[in-house]
Amino acid sequence: MPVFVEEEGESAFMFKKNSLNKDRYGYYFVAPFFLSFFIFGLGPILYSFYLSFTSWSGFEEPVFVGLANYERLIHDEVFYQSILNTLIIWIFSIIPQLSIALILALVLHEKFIKGSHFFHAIFYFPNIITPVTLGVMFALLFDWQTGSINKILEYIGIVDEPVNWMNDPWMARAIVALAIMFQNFGFNMLVFLAGLQAISKDLYEAAEVDGASRLQIALNITIPLMRPVIIFTLITSVIGGLQIFDAPLMLGKGPDNSTLTMIMNLYETAFVRYDYGYGATIAYGAFVVIALATIITFMVPGVRNKKEV
Amino acid sequence: MKNVKRLYVCLLLLLAFSILGACSSNSEKESSAAKNDPNANASAPEDFKGTLEIWTFFADVEKMAVKFEEEYPNVKVNVSVFPGDQYQTKLMNAINTKTDVPDIFDLEKGYMGKFMNQPFVADLSAMGADDLVKDYVPYVKELGTGEDGSIRAISDHSSPGAFWYHRDLAEKYLGTSDPAKVSEMVSSWDKIIALGKQVKEKSNGQVSLISHYGDAYNSEKSHQEMWVKENTLNIDPAWETVFNNMKAIRDENVDAKLGYMSGGWGDALNEGGVIMFANPAWAGFMIDNENGAAAGKYGLAKTPSGYFEGGTYRAIYEGSENKKLAYEFLAFIAGEEWQQYNLEQTGNMPALQTVYEKNKDTFTHEFFGEQKILDTYYDLVMDIPAVKATENNDEITTLWYDAASEAINSGESYEKALSDFKGFVQNQYPDIEVK
Structure with a gap:
């Protein structure tokens, strides 16, 4: 017996040693990703962190200014306003976006809907349009003098004078939110549909046998079982929603900077005024805000204990 | 394992040499920039030879290049057009890293003030540019003048409104x-x-x-x-x-x-x-x-x-090996021949007062029927205050x-x-x- 144990131990050791030796090939395979990540991902992240402590307009060398940029950021009203704008626009877009996506997914998942794949494609189309195009499209739709929306409203007789949509801070934010919602509801709908298809048919059949109504099935079976998917879309929407940039950029800053988002503020500072140092500081400020928002999302009841599902 | 270590050492050495190599080639390039100018003794258009690199955001520069090549048969002009507002960032990166910097780069009126007084922009007055712009519309000349009073950038047009x-x-x-x-x-x-x-x-x-x-x-x-x-x-x-x-x-x-x-x-x-x-x-x-x-x-x-809107100015890179040829290009576009041609072809107003004066009683444009538009523009363009471009x-x-x-x-x-x-x-x- 002792001999056997020794042999087994030795062979186990040998196996371990061999597997260690073989491991390095694995490193070679993952190396291209990590090399490109270090050069194009981590490098710029660390460099912009360094830049956030400097004053640099793009010419000559960056000048180290210590925490001056962060001090400026803490007192910068426009930065706080941009956070508030972003949050408002995000809330305005996320609630209808996820609601519409969920309702459409539930409806399209029903067996009686004919040609549901056609509708999948139709609702997904806005997602393949670039946000810049959508921004321009909404700017044209809601143009004060020549926009189609005003023309329709005037034709129907709802308004006498064209409405200057973008002159009202709340209306401007709502239009930006609408553009973002229009782009993303189709994507979320597909994610929800994938979640729906993963739910076992047995459960539905059992419910039907028990005489549950459509609504009861949706509320008591479908939505609870969809929780992981809903959490996934919620978290990705928080991160994506706080980084909104291209569509609002095309629609402008709005009255009193009301549609100036965090990333627009960063872009304007770094690439319009070429204040790279402070731009990098805003980027880190935005990072902290997004990290906090993500943490808060995780603290929403039910988000963390996925195991129950 | 030994092989791997060798591989790492080789890679590190390769990296180190390539960085050192890049540094030395840069400094060599700069120090020899002036000495190696192949056109140092050229005077007639046909004496000039070589390739000129121009960066711009404005596609019409290609027309200038074609005209210039006609006059200077032994010169090739490469125009790289970068439309959109990322041009400025691209130019800054090229200049900061000293890689592939063009001999001539265009600057838009909106941001030229940031670039013009930098040490990488050649002093055109030292090359004789004061003569080129002496008959210029005052505001066009002044915008291209640096803080030290030397000419730093030249435009081939004025843009009165x-x-x-x-x-x-x-x-x-x-x-x-x-x-x-x-x-x-x-x-x-x-x-x-x-x-x-x-x-x-x-x-x-x-x-x-x-x-x-x-x-x-x-x-x-x-x-x-x-x-x-x-x-x-x-x-x-x-x-x-x-x-x-x-x-x-x-x-x-x-x-x-x-x-x-x-x-x-x-x-x-x-x-x-x-x-x-x-x-x-x-x-x-x-x-x-x-x-x-x-x-x-x-x-x-x-x-x-009188007012103006926009304007494209051209500057020479201080570290260019081709400064004399680059200056020749600027002299060409600052001249009457090109500005007259440009006016007739594109309707862009000239920067030279002499071209205004020659055309103001005769020049008509299709859109404006028989109206002598330079007569109207000339009064307006001369009313524009001459100020320097600022940051x-x-x-x-x-x-x-x-x-x-x-x-x-x-x-x-x-x-x-x-x-x-x-x-x-x-x-x-x-x-x-x-x-």
Whole structure:
């Protein structure tokens, strides 16, 4: 017996040693990703962190200014306003976006809907349009003098004078939110549909046998079982929603900077005024805000204990 | 394992050598830049040889290159066009890393002030450029002059603005389409506002005299003092007049509320609904002239003050090995031959007063029928104050307009606009003292 144990131990050791030796090939395979990540991902992240402590307009060398940029950021009203704008626009877009996506997914998942794949494609189309195009499209739709929306409203007789949509801070934010919602509801709908298809048919059949109504099935079976998917879309929407940039950029800053988002503020500072140092500081400020928002999302009841599902 | 270590050592050495190699080749390049100029002794066009690299955001530079190559048969000009606002970032990166920096780079009027006084921009005066620009329109010459008084950048055009008006609408609502008479009718903003009200009345609100109150800002914004004096924000009282004119235009319902260069504005420029538009001379590309549809359609009237919009300037890279040839290119575009050709081909106004004078009694443009447009533009272009390009004057002017338009759109006073404006400046330029 002792001999056997020794042999087994030795062979186990040998196996371990061999597997260690073989491991390095694995490193070679993952190396291209990590090399490109270090050069194009981590490098710029660390460099912009360094830049956030400097004053640099793009010419000559960056000048180290210590925490001056962060001090400026803490007192910068426009930065706080941009956070508030972003949050408002995000809330305005996320609630209808996820609601519409969920309702459409539930409806399209029903067996009686004919040609549901056609509708999948139709609702997904806005997602393949670039946000810049959508921004321009909404700017044209809601143009004060020549926009189609005003023309329709005037034709129907709802308004006498064209409405200057973008002159009202709340209306401007709502239009930006609408553009973002229009782009993303189709994507979320597909994610929800994938979640729906993963739910076992047995459960539905059992419910039907028990005489549950459509609504009861949706509320008591479908939505609870969809929780992981809903959490996934919620978290990705928080991160994506706080980084909104291209569509609002095309629609402008709005009255009193009301549609100036965090990333627009960063872009304007770094690439319009070429204040790279402070731009990098805003980027880190935005990072902290997004990290906090993500943490808060995780603290929403039910988000963390996925195991129950 | 040994093999792996060797591999790592080899890779590290390779990396180190390549970095060192790159550094040394850069410094060698710079130190030998002047010595190796193959055109050091060239004087006649055919003596010049080599390849010239030009970076621009403006596709028409290719036309210049073609013309230059015709004159200088042994020279090849490579023009790289980077349209859009990323050009500036690309140029900055190239200059900072000293990789592939072109011999000549274009600068737009809006940001040229940031570049011009940097050490990487060659002093053109030292190469004889004062002679090239001595007959230039004063504002064009001054914009290309650096803080030390030397010429740093040269443009081949001026870009004066004027009112472009629909002749048919002018005839119908102003009673005349004669440029001199129309110019007289719109020679002050008070007159424009009064006339605008009449037009609205006469057309039952269907036609507006001007497109937007922005015209009152665009055509007056070159006439105030600089925004920053001794690092303090300096607000010229003349801005208040500009604000009051803009506000009166909106309050009296004189404009069509079509933002400058918006979709509706473009439609009105081509199809009507608005009589006149304050446009720079280069705005012709926005006119739909399919099958000569725009022939004789417009008249050109003087704005109350002379103004200009935009401008493309060319500078030489200090570290270029091809400086003499690059200078020859700038001399070519600063000359009468090119500017005359450019005027005839593109309708871009010249920078040389001599070209203005030669053409002002003869030159006509398809859009403007028989009107001698250089005669109108010449008076306006000479009215533009000559000031140097600065780092942020244009950006601060835009901030003023943002604050002013917000106040006007929401019916607020100039005091509110001014307080918003000061807040914007303080926020974006914390180094400028705002009182």
